[in-house]
Amino acid sequence: MQIKKGADLIMICRQKNLPLHQVMLEYESAKSGKTQGEIKELMRINLQVMKDSVYQGLDQEQDMKGKIIGGQAGKLYRRCQNSQPVCGYTMARAVSFALSVTEVNASMGRIVAAPTAGSCGVLPGVLFSLAESHHVSEEKLVEGLLTSGAVGLVIAKNASLSGAEGGCQAEIGSASAMGAAAVVEIMGGTPEQALHGGAIALKNLLGLVCDPIAGLVEAPCSKRNAIGTANALVSAEMALAGIESVIPFDEVVEAMHQVGRMMPCTLRETAEGGLAATPTGRRLKEEVFSHHTKK
């Protein structure tokens, strides 16, 4: 089975009358020699790590402080519980979950790189909020991870998933596209709709630069995970309504690739441009590292 482009995925789905996650499962089984059951079991382990990281960072008792961020997830989660969130429960909770996972990551906790450590909050945020509000089973969530894996695979092969190569659009943009496709399939959308959801999500974050303050995976990374999560849900909602991406998925991925190539080095994870180069960004950098030398 050859999968290079999104169009390949759609063609196989149509020929075999299968959803994306099942095509991904067959592809992985052929590639690794593992049975479909073994692959699902391994994916279930990753799902469990994601789940732990979602709830770990919401707990007030835990020290989830990185060098710059910490405590934001709990704040938003408590607001969801105590008042009616302006963007609705599913989205507000998803965002609090995504923040939580990024705080766990920043404080040297255990996470799943999905696709990267910098973008580790998006998929857990999307999936576990949907699981609560729409009563999605664990089996369906595992399938969702496989769907998102298929989308990530195509992006990895045709563009990049690394902030150092393609900016934040390659990390959060890709994670968001992966999340959108997963939500579409979990909610009963077709493979075509899933890729439209992915395309819309990636388009919305096209051009996003990678400018981490002090070079740390904290700010603006954490809140960009939040927006990647919200964007995944919004894009999936549109795709499920039958709204299509004007530009097809594969062309969006190629556009992202080209935009990444045009992006200057200062905006690709070097912490030399963008927010990292602002007066406050520079001050925070000095504070973080002078604190260390004093120790």
Place this chain on the structure above:
Amino acid sequence: MKEYGVFDIIGPVMIGPSSSHTAGAARLGQMAGKIAGGEIINVVFYLHGSFAKTYAGHGTDKALLAGVLGLMPDDARIKDAFKLAEEKGVRYRFEERDLGEVHPNTVKIVLETKSGETVEVTGSSIGAGKVKIIRINDFEVEFEGEYTTLITYHQDCPGVVAGISAVLAKYDVNIAFMRLFRENRASTAVLIAETDEDIPSKAIREIKENPHITRVKVLEPIKI
């Protein structure tokens, strides 16, 4: 083009915050510890480039030390590495040092074992948790630890390599990659063979029987 699998995209499970500066660092530490072998009592880390500039922010120091102590890149105890080292009586130190024309994420690890041996291992974290060992003691080497890796130190003379590959063949171990490194002709040489299968302990014993071979080490692949 690399053939990606689904777990390259959804994974690995790791301790944050950075795949190169934390997960990769833990892996480098673990490989260095295994290369040294035995009980380690003292370790010094010389951090180069981006490792030197940002190690505290990314927990690179804790991850390296945790790796030397044998912890996996997804072990939640990585953040307590300093305490663990003290409990185990392992002394450690971090220094910033320019290691020359190497990858920005490079560290030289000098390990002292209880038997009084000192081993120097230099390696780079090359992204996405992947690593490369580039130097062991005086030998410039190159391997990534993705496969079971056999390392032998031997006298540079005819027949040694043939003997090693014959033993591996006898135990149905296929060599995926093999390279030889030496300083001068007839001096000590290092062989690094990466194999598709695990190397059984009986095979290792047979390799050790060759009088020209002074030392044999096997590194299991570190899965992350």
